[in-house]
Amino acid sequence: MAQSHHRRTVIIAPPPTPNGDLHVGHLAGPYLACDVYARYLRATGRDVIYTTGTDDSQTYVVASARRLGTTPEALADKSWHDIRSTLAATGMKVDGFAPFDDGYRGTVLDFVGALHAEGRFRQRTVRFPYSEKTGEFLMEGLVSGECPECLAESRGGLCEACGHPNNFDELINPRSTVDPADVLTTREATILVLPLEEYREQLTAYYASNSVKLRPHTRQLVSEVLARPLPDFPITYPTAWGIPAPFPETPGQTINAWVEGMPASMYCTAHAQRELGEEPAANDALWLSEQSIELVYFLGFDNVYFWGMTHLALLLAHQGRYITPAAIVSNEFYELENEKFSTSKGHVVWGRDLVAEVPRDLVRFYLALTAPEHQRTNFSRAALEKITNERLTVPWNNLVVRLGKALAELGAVGRPLPVSDEGRRRATTMIRRFESTYELNGYSLTRAADLIVGQLSRLQERSVQLANVLDGNAPTLLGDLFLEARTLLAAAAPILVDLADSAARSEDFEIELSVAACDVTQVVPFMLPLLSSTVSAG
Template identity: 60%
Template sequence: MTGRARPAVVVAATPTPNGDLHVGHMAGPYLSGDVYARYLRANGRPVIYTTCTDDSQSYVVSTAHRLGTTPEQLVETSTAKIERSLRAMGTLMVGLPPIDDRYRRTVLDHVADLHAAGRFRSRAVRLPYAENAGRFLYDGLVSGTCPVCLVGSCGGACENCGHPNNFDELIDPKYTIDPSDPVVYRVQTILVLPMEEYRDRLISYYASHAPRWRPHAKQLIGELLARPLPDVPVTFPGTWGIAAPFPETPGQVLYPWIEAMPASMYATWWAAGQVGQGGSATDHHWRADHDAELVYFHGFDNVYHWGLVDLVMLLAHGDKYTTPESNVCNEFYDLDGEKFSTSRNHLIWSAGSTWR
């Protein structure tokens, strides 16, 4: 590496296209990431600052229903608003990459490699199911009480305490779109990524990296490691998202959080091509031999996913990829005692659409 400045990849948490960016987004990961990217560039470092929309999130489905539109139309209009806001703010991002066939191929290749290497496990799990709608519930489609802090939570992870709630762990689950629809439990066989198998590597990683983390995020990681690590869903019985390519789970989709790492690799590849730093392979800039400094910027509600799940997604590939040198985590902006939330329409918009 002698004779050249070390490259850097700065990733702001991938925004869900169920609305424009709000003030919490802009003042949190997007502004912070931009400041750090500018600092590195001012010091002569080649920097790629990027993100991409998280189209497969179930929050797109629930928000589209609330707004009386289709998920596809909501993604299209929200992506345009998000890109306009980033451009109006004057960030170093060169734009949002298209969620196209190259994106989907990057995601599918990433998970296919892990499947072929035997990293996934088949599990029969109990899942909440809306009887009248005939739909399995997860993340933005289900709400209830967090089993850890006993505060209201959506599925997947609690925004209050940050702890995960997978499968049937959410207390008194309700179907977000129709709370009157009876919710029962049904057993389904899915594929999972068993994080507990990576405990030793995780402990070693956090021992060397966590001192750079902010106290609240570091505390949450410590709490998660103090108990058995959960299995992460890889596939889920649903219809919105990328169809899972595995013979064991016909008719299922990839769990949206499984897309985050290959999505970020794809976004880096696309952004690099716009600024003349392109590589032929989509994951080129994330390869360990590229020796890039990798830094994430996200909110506290993403510590579990970006700080733990996504790290395991990289470790599962062996030594192929670099790992983040830091997770820079911001706290929530509150409005009337509640966090800013696009899915709940409780926020102050960035109003990028009115900036000229």
């Protein structure tokens, strides 16, 4: 496999909105995908940063705080700590979970200030839904209605169902999300926008070069968006929540939270560097074109338009100063018992609660196996228990017991066992197959988890056959099985993090995810750890 001569990879998960903790639907999307990919890169000797933070400026924070009877500031602060804790509890090894602080705000203002100074923005007078009762313009998370593109229920700014934008007063039958009974009107406001149509040629060229890396639904959305005039992207909003816009044309307005995506990610990257003991020259230093990092986004389909069009256009507007993403890996929605996760309706499973009841390796395995990579998939507690027990825990523990018994019967404890050419070939083949699921050109958590199941089933069958072999071939057969079991454990390590950590604590075992680790003539047998089974609630 590829080693450390690769350029540094920066992996970005979209900052979660701090209006609550992370539920299983969030984790099954970009956060697990990012974590597994980052762990894989580290295991193959590559330099990687996996980072995120929180998206405090979103009006969803305001809407949620009002419904909960608290302040946006208090909700964002509590949620920041809860989210960071949940990521750690579920084994998401984020290199730096950035705070929303003066450094964050300064990075955003520097990013947009440079574009303003270069004349990249335009003034536009547009109409917004308006609450006569509260005297507020409504946008993004403060307003809902029917999507003008697909007619589904949508929030302002973007439709989660079809992925298309709806700016300003484009929602059909707009309603306040805080007070649905409030009768809305519309009012004009003069804001600053980024005219996306001016970046059509560059956006088209980017996707002409990178479309092969996109998942089908994302490719379809990009094609649909580029097939029509590109809408203006609002840079400022007439609302009080967010980072105050410093532009003389828009007094009293704030920066659109979606504008923060790229400078926020730059700040998260710099924060992660500091957590790793580095000291970047500036918060955007690693994103400069001359650094030549490989930038990878993992995100939900509902984020594709912003990250793949508006954010990309903002990077391009800096005229070559910054790198652009090497890959955008999207996922679809994850449902709970075949219904959409809903915090307000109590239809939710919180990530921290689940790993408190079920060993987190089993949670990670099940979320990987059922990951919503190309279509909506479903979380079921009953299915989690059934699938992890039948396909993972029981066969793995049976393999561990049989290998230990065979080792004792042969009197080979502590003695190196020979490995055959065929054993080395099988181990190498295993590594190659896992590589095909972990590398970006074929990245798939579902196929990686399914490969764990398939290889484990194969090894369990061979361990049963071993029990009937007592002749001179037994040491080599056992040596081959130990090599392949070690290889499977190394390949599964990005998903089964606790099992891998338990194995790594053995002085006879070192996880190395490479073909070179398979090229051995003998293997020292070691004590394989057992997997804990699920624990039913109640």
